[in-house]
Amino acid sequence: MHRSSRYKDDGDAEKRLSIAKKISAGDERGLREAHDLWHSLLYNIAYRALGSKEDAEEAVQLTFFGAWRSRHTLKVTDSSLPGWLVGILKNTIADVRKLRYRSKLIFDKSIEEATQSALSETFDVALRMTLVNELSSLGQPRSAIMWLSLVEGLSSQKISERLNVPLGTVKSHIRRTIPLLRSRLADILERK
Template sequence: MRSDEHLLLDLETGRAESAARQLYRGYQRELFGFACHRLGDRALAEEVVQDVFTRVWRNAASYDASRASVRTWIYGILRNAIVDAERRRSRRPPAARYGQDDALVGIDEPIERTLLRWQVADAMARLTAEHREVLHLGHLGGLTVAEIAETLGIPPGTVKSRTFFAMKNLRLALEELEVTP
């Protein structure tokens, strides 16, 4: 199997379709999970992930291995695509947004688990955008401190600090909501 860097180079050659397919298979689930959690809307998350792979394909020539790993570069594209999607969504009338969270509730999911998920989402919403972002990238996206720092363009120490305070504030918010693990 070719490395991600080689696959990006292949996007510019005659092997573009095969390279795109391999990159998609390698990252689609991970990116979809991250986007779905950030956006709270499966359909919008699917749309965002498709947009990310289109951007990866179009911008493969701009990838610079000395600046970031392929994974970090793709997460940077995902982050921008999510911001774009959130902007578009905020311009839609409230009636068009009604019921988006309901789409995430599984039919067979126990009510306690659904309630806990809502409470955690409420607690996460109480965090600053910066704190939510490092938690999403680290805990849901699986990025390392160094990868988060590259993606956000901040020092690794800042990532660690934000993560520490994000977890502290999340615990406090969960306590305020009387959520027990």
């Protein structure tokens, strides 16, 4: 039977069984092998569900972290591993969607509150307007995370707790977004 597929399919039941056994036994090599075989499949499912390369990649990464943490739940058969990974991915996608929704609600509420009160006195009007526009263009959950960090002055830990997002995810978004904002706001900052 010929399968036209964009994904790597090892076609080897013994290999799948071996990988499942390694993961179940706590052997990290099994997780690496599973990643090599099914990353593309999981990424494409996540991308179709989430519509964002960054969110899809993060969902796949969280799926493999989740797989490692819950490896004791894996039923070791030659066909269980791909379905088990897809199941974890589906739960991860649902979590990302909930996070986006919560982040949007918090962000919208924060924007509304910010329009009623002045932002920090250290920002002039042009910088405030540019910052609000730039944060709005980031997409969720990055915009909510950056708003809580830059405008409300919350620590990464507090943001993690407030949004119910892993601390590493919050720190990663902040670390990747600060240089982007810095370059976008450079003109205004240079005029000060």
